[in-house]
Amino acid sequence: MPSQQVWNTKDGATYTTSNGAPVAEPYAAQRVGFNGPLLLQDFHHIDLLAHFDRERIPERVVHAKGAGAHGYFEVTHDITDLTSAALFKKVGTKARSTVRFSTVGGESGSADTARDPRGFAIKIRTEEGNWDWVFNNTPVFFLRDPAKFPHFIHTQKRDPQTHLKDPDMFWDYLSQNPESVHQVLILFSDRGTPDGYHNMHGYSGHTFKFVNAEGKYHYVQIHLRKDGGFKTLDNATAGKLAGENPEYGIQTLVEAIESKNFPSWTVYVQTMTPEQAEKFRYNILDLTKIWPHKEFPLRPIGKFVLDEIPQNYFAEVEQAAFAPSHLVPGVEPSTDPVLQSRLFSYPDTHRHRLGVNYQQLPVNAPVVPVSNFQRDGPAAYNNQGPRPNYQSSISPLTYKKKAYEDAKHEKFIGNASYELSFITELDFEQPRALWQKVFDDTQKAHFVSNIAGHIGGVKSKEILARQLSVFAAVDQDLSDRIAKAVGHPTVAPLKVAPASEAIAFRTNTQ
Ligand code: HEM
Structure with a gap:
């Protein structure tokens, strides 16, 4: 640090x-x-x-188990056409950064090799304040309706009565919310058990907006691709390590840095203009979908390197507070409702977990001075000295009027309405392509045995049949192979509305 x-x-x-x-x-x-x-x-x-x-402070309500390190983000390409963020003003600029990798569902003492998505959170200390990338190691997520998040997470926590984890809860949720199937396909492939925290890719998942100096914006998705590739463990090795060395992920990260094999990533953006977004087959605000690389190629922007282990784990990793709302000028959130909910949720949980002055803790404090009118509260370490506590001595940025006007690009007019997404054939296209075109024979075989090992523990016949019908909607052969592995008869595909209904709904509400 x-x-x-x-x-x-x-x-x-x-x-x-x-x-x-x-x-x-x-x-x-x-x-x-x-x-x-x-x-x-x-x-x-x-x-x-x-x-x-x-x-003890409360452990994170999700992502409680993790490993951290320090390093830097280096700008390798000029992207001033995309964003005015000061970080990108000059190629070669390096910004010190802190990363925290994590599993999601388990408690703080749980095994690093558990089958789970991995969190990939980075705090980049720029001259315009800290910019946090609170990413995962998968390009998609289980849901697109934010209110489902606490329910879904509860299905991976302990049963309120038995205090046991319960595969029925997990599959009951997934089978009734089939928009999750794209992420389920990734999770039960060997990508669900990465070989160490530092051998995987990272993805923003959500769409963000980069706004340039003229106020013009692009939609973007950020990708970090591990130099040397995404390494995975097979199910048996991951299970063995979970018993023998639950800290495998922390240990291999520390060893890599101590032996100066500094883990590094090449950082890319995919970009889309607002016009392209309107014509795109999928909703860019739906994070169960990817943007195909062929249509939206990866454009290199930087390099990310980890070169330092923390001096003190608690101070520099446990107390690290990442939030997708910690943004810098030139970067904006999209209106993806899951992202919008996260903008609130992280600072809220930090105020609970670390206190209202969590941004003043050394690992979280920006490298540039903070000047505002927040004062006092527990552990006010940087209370801004004698500066007046009301607007007087601090000048706000003087915006160029035109740029500001142009940046007010999206207009939202309408009444408040409740929204809940619905399932159509569109939701099965990308998982089908993943199964049929991306997975090779070995990956398919591993997927079937990985998932059979988990779903085989489901006691309810109804839940099992329902999830098999979701897999059949992706691909009948995929479902039949899992059915055979768990001794269940073949199940017909889940019946859903045609893709055109989702596309028509989006077009009519745009
Ligand atoms: C509605 C959806 C979501 C909600 C409400 C939510 C909420 C939370 C909360 C409360 C934490 C604990 C933070 C802390 O105590 O420091 C957390 C951690 C985390 N979440 Fe989410 N989350 C959501 C979805 C996502 C998605 C889609 C991603 C990735 C694309 C993600 C990535 C992470 C990461 C990386 C962490 C760990 C941060 C760290 O290492 O400190 N979450 N989330």
Whole structure:
């Protein structure tokens, strides 16, 4: 972490109380006589216990298990035609960054090799403030209606009564929300068990907007592609490692950096104009869909390298607070409703997990000065000194009027309405292409045995049949192979509305 003091484990320091007073006997406690009660006046002892009692902060409600490191983002290509972000003003600019990789469903002590998507969160410290990339290692997600998120996550947490994880809850949800099947295909391929946190790609998943100096914008998706490729584990090895070395992911990341095999990624954007977005077959605000590379090629923008392990895991990784709403000028969120919900959810959970001044913690504090009218609250470390606490001494940016007007590109007129997406044949096209055109025979065989191992644990015949009908809607052979592996008769495809209904709905509401 920048500007962090480097401590030696044996640095000759004198042991002190928390107020800095030297202590001769760290293990001793004051008591009355030889066998008497302890004394309230022994601040050292009471403070030791009181601080210990408060050591734990809430673990992240999702993505609780993770590994972190520091490194840099380097601009390798000029993209000033796309964005005015100061980071990209000059090719060669390097910005110190912090990454946190994670699994999603398990608790803080769970195994690194669990079958799960992986979180890939990066804090890039730019001269215009911190820009967080809160990405996953898969280009798509399980849902596109944000209200489903807490329900879906609960199905991977413990049963309220038995405190056990329950495959019926998981498949009950997935089989009734088949827009998840694209992500399910990725999750139960060997990509669901990456070989270490640092051997995988990262994807924004959501559409963002890059706005250039003239106020013109493009829709973008950001991709980080691991140099050397995405390495995976097979199911048996991942399971074995989960038992033998639950910290496999943290360990291999630390070892790679310590041996100076610095993990690196090439960073790309896919771009789309608003006109292209209107004509595109899929809704760019639906993160269960990808943008085909053939139509929207990857354009290189930078390089991301990890070259430093944290001095202190808690301070620099556990306390790291990433949020998709931590953006910089020249980058805007799209109106993807899942992204919009996340803009709220992360800062909200940080205020709960770390406190209202979480942005002042050293790992989160921007490298540029913060000047605003937020004051006080617990642990106000940078309380902005004598500066007035109302608008007076700080000048807002003077916008070029035209650029600002142009940037107000999207107009939203209408009444508030409730929206919930519906399933059509459109939702099966991309998973079908993944199964039929991307997976080779080995990948298909692994997928079938990986999924059979999990779905075979489902007790409800209804849930199993329903999920097999979802797979049959993707591809009958895919469903039949899983059915055979779990000893279930063939199931007919789930009946859904034609793709034209989704396209017509989108066109009419645009
Ligand atoms: C409505 C949808 C979602 C909600 C409400 C949500 C909410 C959350 C919350 C509350 C956390 C814990 C953060 C913390 O305690 O620091 C979290 C972590 C995370 N989420 Fe999401 N999430 C959603 C979808 C997604 C998606 C689509 C992605 C990726 C494209 C994603 C990536 C991550 C990552 C990488 C972390 C871990 C960040 C870290 O390492 O500190 N989430 N999410």
